[in-house]
Amino acid sequence: MSSAFDGSFSDFIAQTPAARFTDWLAARAEPYWSEATGHAFTRAIGDGSMPVEAYARYLIEDYTFVTDLASTLGYLVAKAPGMPSKSRLSGFLALLTSEENDYFLRSFEALGVSPETYETAAQGPVTRAFATLLLTTSGEGSYAEGLACLLCAEWCYLTWGLREAQKPRPQAFYLAEWIDLHAVTGFEGFVGWIREEMDAIGSKLTPTEQDRIALLFRRMSALEVAFFDAAWTGEAPTLAEAFQRT
DSSP, rough: OOOOOOHHHHHHHHHOTOOHHHHHHHHTTTTHHHHHOOOOHHHHHHTTTOHHHHHHHHHHHHHHHHHHHHHHHHHHHHHHHSSSHHHHHHHHHHHHTTHHHHHHHHHHHHOOOOHHHHHOOOOOOHHHHHHHHHHHHTTOOOOHHHHHHHHHHHHHHHHHHHHHHHHHSSSSSHHHHHHHHHTTHHHHHHHHHHHHHHHHHHHSHHHHHHHHHHHHHHHHHHHHHHHHHHHHHHOOHHHHHHHHOO
């Protein structure tokens, strides 16, 4: 497991001149970043060993989160500095509210989860904390703060999605399609754009602002781990446990 880099962005660049601002964010988020992208839950999606109960828990929680993610994107569209950025974010918002929603409905049916269950489900404590952090940073914080949190969430999924896409697809369509949704060229391009946007903005921030962005990215990484833990085990960790090393 990788250890965290505790230094500033300027220190990081001095040691690794070819590195990007987003590389520094990931380094500052260790060991959470590696724990999230390499979580046993993500590997079970890829090899087909995922227990039905665990995946049902996961999808229900993720479904309750989609509305908050859509709101996050809406805030970022409003704050984006120019039309190219607004267009990119709007395009992803359209995808989120169409293709992914259809996937959820078909998967719930296959998993035996009734509409009464997923339509009325309340967010668990980890999902609520995850959504609150995204909504707070994107709605009340700066564009850079909101973008950093979005980057963490989407880059994490791209990372494990690309890894699992190198393997034969699992038989269950809801696992195979979830991998494909997070390994397609379009999604990879979107995450690549967020990284470029974050690199350009982050490198120009003050050291204090950069540290703030790094802390948010680290907290998002910790919550990603806690989110997967809760789905995998059925037991939600406390937020103190999720943030004990942040």
